[in-house]
Amino acid sequence: MEIHQLVPGLHPGDAISNHALSLRNLLRSWGHVSDIYARDVAPTVAHECHPFRSFQPSGNTITIYHYSMDFDDMTRLFMTCAGKRMFIYHNITPARYMLPYNEAVARACAEGRDRLAELRQSATVVLGDSDFNCRELEEQGFREPRVLPILVNFEELDAVSPCATVLDRFADAWSNFLFVGRLSANKCQHDVIRTFARYNRFIDRRSRLFLVGTWRGMERYHQELQRLVHDLELDDYVVFTGHVTPAELVAYYHLADLFLCMSEHEGFCVPILEAMHFDVPVLAYHAAAIPGTLGNSGVLATRKEYVLVAEMAHAMIADQELRDAILHGQGRRAVDFRAASVAARFRSYIDELIAA
Amino acid sequence: MAYPPARPSQEIAPPLAPEGMDRSEEELFLVHAPGIDNEELMRQVRLNAATRSLLPHPAAAIGRARMQAQRQALLASLNDLKRSMRDYGLVDSHRKGLFGWLDLRVKRGLRKLFQRHLLQEHRVHLKLLKSLGRIIDYLETEDQALRLSLDRCQQEYEQASGARGPWPEAGEVTSPTAKCPVQVAAQELPTY
Numbered sequence: 001m002e003i004h005q006l007v008p009g010l011h012p013g014d015a016i017s018n019h020a021l022s023l024r025n026l027l028r029s030w031g032h033v034s035d036i037y038a039r040d041v042a043p044t045v046a047h048e049c050h051p052f053r054s055f056q057p058s059g060n061t062i063t064i065y066h067y068s069m070d071f072d073d074m075t076r077l078f079m080t081c082a083g084k085r086m087f088i089y090h091n092i093t094p095a096r097y098m099l100p101y102n103e104a105v106a107r108a109c110a111e112g113r114d115r116l117a118e119l120r121q122s123a124t125v126v127l128g129d130s131d132f133n134c135r136e137l138e139e140q141g142f143r144e145p146r147v148l149p150i151l152v153n154f155e156e157l158d159a160v161s162p163c164a165t166v167l168d169r170f171a172d173a174w175s176n177f178l179f180v181g182r183l184s185a186n187k188c189q190h191d192v193i194r195t196f197a198r199y200n201r202f203i204d205r206r207s208r209l210f211l212v213g214t215w216r217g218m219e220r221y222h223q224e225l226q227r228l229v230h231d232l233e234l235d236d237y238v239v240f241t242g243h244v245t246p247a248e249l250v251a252y253y254h255l256a257d258l259f260l261c262m263s264e265h266e267g268f269c270v271p272i273l274e275a276m277h278f279d280v281p282v283l284a285y286h287a288a289a290i291p292g293t294l295g296n297s298g299v300l301a302t303r304k305e306y307v308l309v310a311e312m313a314h315a316m317i318a319d320q321e322l323r324d325a326i327l328h329g330q331g332r333r334a335v336d337f338r339a340a341s342v343a344a345r346f347r348s349y350i351d352e353l354i355a356a
Numbered sequence: 357m358a359y360p361p362a363r364p365s366q367e368i369a370p371p372l373a374p375e376g377m378d379r380s381e382e383e384l385f386l387v388h389a390p391g392i393d394n395e396e397l398m399r400q401v402r403l404n405a406a407t408r409s410l411l412p413h414p415a416a417a418i419g420r421a422r423m424q425a426q427r428q429a430l431l432a433s434l435n436d437l438k439r440s441m442r443d444y445g446l447v448d449s450h451r452k453g454l455f456g457w458l459d460l461r462v463k464r465g466l467r468k469l470f471q472r473h474l475l476q477e478h479r480v481h482l483k484l485l486k487s488l489g490r491i492i493d494y495l496e497t498e499d500q501a502l503r504l505s506l507d508r509c510q511q512e513y514e515q516a517s518g519a520r521g522p523w524p525e526a527g528e529v530t531s532p533t534a535k536c537p538v539q540v541a542a543q544e545l546p547t548y
Contacts, residue, residue, distance in 0.1 A: 169496075172504055202408040205417070206507070235421035236413075286386065300386040311401040312385055322397065325389035 001354065002033045003062040006078055008069050009040035010049050013243065015150055015270040016068055016090050021048060022151040023064070026343050027350075039074055057081045062353055066090060067119070068267075070112035079122045084353050087123035088148065091133050091267025091289070092116075097186035101221045116140045125353050129268040132289035148349065150268050151342045154277050162251035170255050175207040175317050178256035178280065180249070180271035181263070183215040183222050183240075188285070190228055191262035191304055197232045198310035207237065209260075210252050214243040253278035257317045261285060262304065269293050276334040281316045281326045283309070295336065297329035416507035423499055430492055434485065441481050444474060 005024060010017045020036055027034035036049040052074055057063055061083035065074075068090040078085065092113050098106035120141045127148040128134040137145040170176065177196050181187045189211055196209040215222035222240070229238045244252070259275035261284040272293050275282050282298035284290050291300060299316065301309050315322055335341075387394050447467050449459040 169500070171500075172507065201410055203404075203411075205411045205414045233413075236417040236419065239424075291386075294388070297388045299388065301384060302386070303384055305384060307405050308384060308401060311405045314404065315397060315401060322389055322392055325392050326387075329388045329390060 001062065002058070002060060003027050003064065003350065004034060004055065004057065005036045005064045005066065006052060006055065006074055007036055007038045007049070007066045008071055008074060010036065010038040010045050011040075011042045012044050013246075013249075015152075015268070016066055017045070018153070019150045020066055022153055022339075023346065026151075026346065030347070030350075039071055052077065055081075057083050059083055062086065062350070064088060065123070067112075067116075068092060069108050070115045075115060075119070079119070084356065085123040086125045086127065086349065086353055087119060087142075089116075089126070089128045089133050089137055089145070089267075091129070091136065091265075093184070093186045093265055097184065097265065101185060102217050105217060124356050125349050127349065130289035130292045132292055133267050146349070148346055149337055149342050150270055150273075151339060151346070152270055152273050152277075152337065153339060155339070157246065157250060157274070157277070160246045160250050162254045163245065163247040164251075166248050166251035167254065170208070173206070175204055175257045176255045177207065177209040177258050177260050177313070178212065178252055178275070179210070179260055179262075180212045180252070180274065181269075182213040183211070183218045183225065185218075185221055186263065186265040188262040188264055189221075189225055191285070191306075192260050193225065193228055193232065193234070193238060195260060195262065195304075195306045195309045195313070196238070197234055198306045199313055200234060200237050201232075203310060203314045209234075209238045210241060210256070211238065212241045212244055212249065212252050215240075216243075249274075250278075253280060256280045258283060258313055260313060261290065263287065263290065266290055266293075272298075273334065273337050276330040279327050279331075281323055282330065283313055283316060295333045297333035298326060414507060415510050416503040420503070427492065427496060434488055434492070437488075438485060441485070442474075442478050 005020050007017065007020045010020070024034045024036055037052040037055040038049040039052050041049060041051075055077065059082050061081075062085070063078060063081050063083060064086040065078040066088050067075075069092060078087075093109050094113070095106040095110035098109055116137075117140045120143075126137060126142045126145045128137055128145050129148065129150050131147060134145040134147055177192070177199070179187075179189065179192050181189075183189055192211070193209065196207070200207050200209075211225075226240070229235055241248070241252070253274060256275070256278070257280070259272070259280045259282045261269065261272065261282065263269065263285060264287045266288045268289050269284075272282055272284065272290065276297070282294060284294060284298060284300055285304060286300040286302045294300065299312060301312070316326060317323070385394075385398070387397060444467075447460065447463045449456045449463065451459050
């Protein structure tokens with residue numbers, strides 16, 4: 001059977017792109033003919049997909065649409081295409097976070113959310129990455145949305161050797177805070193910096209913060225963060241890495257003593273899974289899909305009280321007993337997101353769609 | 357590099373006000389750590405927060421960001437140099453007809469004549485580029501080694517000095533004859 005995917009964009013290192021590639025590989029391994037049709041494609045992964053305009057489904061085709069931002073032409077193609085349809089909602093960042101920094105992105109986000117309700121009758125099977133995403137779909141009138149977590153291929157990450165240059169550059173006994181994610185106001189890197197400032201200035205000066213992620217399209221927010229770092233006299237302690245290679249990413253996880261996430265809007269948050277995989281304790285703000293992804297593991301802060309959050313971070317770094325207990329819980333939670341269990345769930349949805 | 361005087365903590369985050377203590381800290385954190393006494397953990401967190409004071413900068417951190425920025429600038433200029441190497445331009449003529457043809461032949465002949473020298477120069481440039489790269493790596497390694505030694509030195513000093521106070525901030529030692537903190541620490545260490 002032909003099962004193809006429509007993806008707004010395909011970029012290296014992007015969680016949705018990796019998810020789509022993993023699903024395609026799974027579908028092919030189950031004997032289906034499967035390809036990805038993308039709209040905005042990075043040159044380095046162009047060989048992995050076809051331009052979406054060349055997509056011509058027949059009556060026997062199953063089309064899977066990954067919805068993370070609305071592109072009118074692609075959404076219309078999905079709504080009118082022949083065959084059976086599956087809709088996967090990856091959530092859309094509320095426009096209010098983007099508006100001060102990138103009006104075009106803010107507009108696209110707003111349109112994406114407005115368009116969501118129109119899509120409620122478009123697919124037989126409706127999926128969301130998390131319970132949080134499914135709740136949003138239900139509010140928009142979608143029937144029986146179900147959860148399909150992002151498929152993270154840890155074997156690929158394990159096969160990558162950590163970048164020696166990064167390891168050498170930070171080879172000291174300092175405590176390292178880490179947050180991974182593109183610089184974006186909804187991810188609240190400013191709150192990560194403020195919490196780290198309290199830790200660095202009052203608890204342990206021998207500490208640094210790695211903010212791993214690109215700022216493409218969010219240059220103004222990056223400048224604001226740099227200004228904040230300078231005003232807090234943290235220039236020598238905060239590292240903006242920009243886009244990193246898989247080897248560099250693995251090196252930063254190896255160096256990290258704590259994964260600190262202050263994000264206010266996440267549809268799933270893959271870096272939390274990666275932190276669990278690399279045995280880095282997670283301290284996160286209780287918002288959006290994060291409690292669902294963490295489950296009964298890690299530490300959640302319900303308010304952004306920097307002083308106490310920094311103290312909790314210190315306890316998680318310095319108290320070995322607490323650290324071990326948290327890592328034990330995270331290890332158990334990570335099992336729920338193993339590729340095999342996500343693949344089994346995906347297969348049941350595909351079988352259901354074929355039988356429908 | 358001397359840092360400006362540290363700002364009061366209020367500018368970073370509001371200090372733990374007494375009325376803040378009324379809030380239930382158990383609600384602030386959801387700690388998923390089996391076997392850990394959450395109440396005791398919160399008590400410790402609260403206690404620590406109330407007793408902190410502003411810390412001085414460790415000497416090893418000072419100027420690290422500036423060093424990193426300069427390293428990036430050096431690498432960028434090296435890449436620029438690499439791009440411009442062997443960029444001798446195309447052999448072309450602005451004239452047309454027979455003169456143009458002749459002009460082109462002469463220029464090509466001259467280029468061919470000097471080709472050996474150009475290639476020799478190119479090889480020198482390549483070696484120079486490699487050497488500059490090595491120098492950057494060496495300086496970076498040296499900077500890192502110095503910072504590590506400085507950091508270890510400072511930690512040992514802090515341990516040895518105990519309650520005598522923190523490492524002096526940059527600029528505090530004004531007299532050229534003043535003893536550096538490491539010397540002071542070494543003199544005042546107990547002998548066994």
